[in-house]
Amino acid sequence: MSFLRIENLSVAIRGGGPLLRRVSLEVAAGEVMALVGESGAGKSMIGKAVLGILPRAAQITEGRIWLDGEDLLALSATARRQRIGAKAALIPQDPLTALNPVRRIAPQITDRLVDILGWDRAKAEARARDLLGEVQIADPDRVMRSYPHELSGGMRQRILIASAFAAEPRLIVADEPTTALDVTVQKQILRLIRDMQARHGTALLFVTHDLGVVSKICQRLTVLYGGLVLEQTDVRAFFKAPGHPYSAALLAATPRHDDPEASLNPVPEAVIAAAQAEVAAFDRSAPHG
Amino acid sequence: MDDIYDVQGLRLSLADMARKPLFGPAPRLEILKGPTFRIRRGEVVGIVGGSGSGKSTLGRALVRLLEPSAGTIRFEGADITHLDDAALRPLRRRMQMIFQDPMSSLNPRHRVGQIIAAPLVLHGDDDPRRRALEALDQVGLPRGFATRYPHELSGGQRQRVGIARAIALRPDFILADEIVSGLDVSSQAQVLAVLRALVRDLGLTLAFISHDLSVIRRLCDRVIVLHQGVIVEDGPCAQVFAAPSAAYTRELLDAIPDPDPDQPWF
Ligand SMILES: Nc1ncnc2c1ncn2[C@@H]1O[C@H](COP(=O)(O)OP(=O)(O)OP(=O)(O)O)[C@@H](O)[C@H]1O
Ligand SMILES: Nc1ncnc2c1ncn2[C@@H]1O[C@H](COP(=O)(O)OP(=O)(O)OP(=O)(O)O)[C@@H](O)[C@H]1O
Numbered sequence A: 001m002s003f004l005r006i007e008n009l010s011v012a013i014r015g016g017g018p019l020l021r022r023v024s025l026e027v028a029a030g031e032v033m034a035l036v037g038e039s040g041a042g043k044s045m046i047g048k049a050v051l052g053i054l055p056r057a058a059q060i061t062e063g064r065i066w067l068d069g070e071d072l073l074a075l076s077a078t079a080r081r082q083r084i085g086a087k088a089a090l091i092p093q094d095p096l097t098a099l100n101p102v103r104r105i106a107p108q109i110t111d112r113l114v115d116i117l118g119w120d121r122a123k124a125e126a127r128a129r130d131l132l133g134e135v136q137i138a139d140p141d142r143v144m145r146s147y148p149h150e151l152s153g154g155m156r157q158r159i160l161i162a163s164a165f166a167a168e169p170r171l172i173v174a175d176e177p178t179t180a181l182d183v184t185v186q187k188q189i190l191r192l193i194r195d196m197q198a199r200h201g202t203a204l205l206f207v208t209h210d211l212g213v214v215s216k217i218c219q220r221l222t223v224l225y226g227g228l229v230l231e232q233t234d235v236r237a238f239f240k241a242p243g244h245p246y247s248a249a250l251l252a253a254t255p256r257h258d259d260p261e262a263s264l265n266p267v268p269e270a271v272i273a274a275a276q277a278e279v280a281a282f283d284r285s286a287p288h289g
Numbered sequence B: 001m002d003d004i005y006d007v008q009g010l011r012l013s014l015a016d017m018a019r020k021p022l023f024g025p026a027p028r029l030e031i032l033k034g035p036t037f038r039i040r041r042g043e044v045v046g047i048v049g050g051s052g053s054g055k056s057t058l059g060r061a062l063v064r065l066l067e068p069s070a071g072t073i074r075f076e077g078a079d080i081t082h083l084d085d086a087a088l089r090p091l092r093r094r095m096q097m098i099f100q101d102p103m104s105s106l107n108p109r110h111r112v113g114q115i116i117a118a119p120l121v122l123h124g125d126d127d128p129r130r131r132a133l134e135a136l137d138q139v140g141l142p143r144g145f146a147t148r149y150p151h152e153l154s155g156g157q158r159q160r161v162g163i164a165r166a167i168a169l170r171p172d173f174i175l176a177d178e179i180v181s182g183l184d185v186s187s188q189a190q191v192l193a194v195l196r197a198l199v200r201d202l203g204l205t206l207a208f209i210s211h212d213l214s215v216i217r218r219l220c221d222r223v224i225v226l227h228q229g230v231i232v233e234d235g236p237c238a239q240v241f242a243a244p245s246a247a248y249t250r251e252l253l254d255a256i257p258d259p260d261p262d263q264p265w266f
């Protein structure tokens, strides 16, 4: 069985409409699954549901989530938190709010190692320093002693990447992990992610809007619109021939470095209207979904 | 007078508190090491460079959220390098910064409508509510979002609230710090179209910090490349992209991943 398996997951806002509509996806050990789709499609919601950190107003109304063969939603809340903490980690979308503004960086990386893996602090700090080096932080000693506001946006994002990798989790949900990085650092980070994955067989759920990045490090991809999966396929097949008009439009809107004349093509309104119609048709066929 | 900004030999250092000895002053960390450039009215200037190279610091200095240690910044001919808060107040409406971290700059306890209207109220706009709703339209968010709280929005939706707040004031100059990096291609296209329309219709001047070179190439007339606090290249976009003169610029261009799984990249 895949390391992560989500089956028919629906999430709704209490007293509001659904945000996820029977989403199913699997990520095997050592595999990178891309999750793409426009702003508000529900990409972060999927990650939050897996990690048990949905906003209080949101609620799972249907479906199952298996992590390493265990049915997470069948566990007690305490057991669930413990399993998730030991096996999975998140690289969150918003790098500043994810770090505690009044604590220095060092303990924010090492706490997990000390609390979850039972390492002693000195060993955890040495590991944290090495990891900061690996994510191309030029001055790890200064950064370990800094507060978040003393660091640039890209530095904070790399700290969160380092801290997600620190405890060698078997699943990482990476929510737009390189949005604050310049392309050279992004490339080094993606190489690092790929190497760590090869070494530890980490399963990766990779949320991104950058199809260039998808083509370089993901094996499979899920296209989401309005909380509904429109397409799920192999990356090579996708770039050869996207299987849904909406995915084809996303691909056409992606800039190419070797084609500077290509103008920015937003997804055509007719394509969006068709995707919306699909969501509406789904709701008619599954009224309580 | 056609320069909106004239920046000469800008230096900025900050106290390195992480290395502060128990007694005595903290050592200084040199962040900006002498950038010199002008920005013409109505121009769209891209600022690119490595993570930690000083782009956000430069942006904060331009809108005078930070005070330079040396050098001068002229805004429409007036030296604003060391103006105090009171003297800066009348300028604040005219220079806006849209921040890199949307969540940290939006008050979590206020609804979106209030967040966008607050600066309008502060500056005595006649109809802040209407302006706020128009600004939501302009960034492609439904008007119904005015009653939501920031935590009820997705990352990209929050980013657009930050943009709506800045453009609602109709400033003369906007410094946008990585504002489209987290957006999908269609939201990106929408935001870029809004910015372009503002530049064209209102004569807005825009400095646009981004690590996304394809966005810079589409949006900007000119691009400044910053590397470790120093400008290594400054020229028209078309020229810099076609024939970069600095090794660092070339390195950046080579690291862009094209959407093609068969093309070797790593
Ligand atoms: N607490 C909440 N209450 C109501 N609606 C919410 C709440 N949190 C999120 N939403 C809505 O749920 C939808 C999905 O949000 P999600 O954060 O998963 O989007 P996303 O695909 O990650 O988008 P982005 O690319 O912009 O980050 C959005 O339309 C958002 O407005
Ligand atoms: N308040 C501060 N105290 C100490 N150092 C700071 C402070 N603010 C920024 N720095 C340092 O200044 C340098 C430049 O930061 P800046 O935020 O300008 O970079 P940037 O080019 O915007 O990078 P990014 O692309 O990652 O956002 C970094 O090394 C950062 O750690």
Ligand SMILES: [Mg+2]
Residues within 6 Å of the ligand: A043, A044, A045, A093, A175, B154, B155, B156
């Ligand atoms: Mg998101």
Ligand SMILES: [Mg+2]
Residues within 6 Å of the ligand: A152, A153, A154, B055, B056, B057, B100, B177
């Ligand atoms: Mg920055």
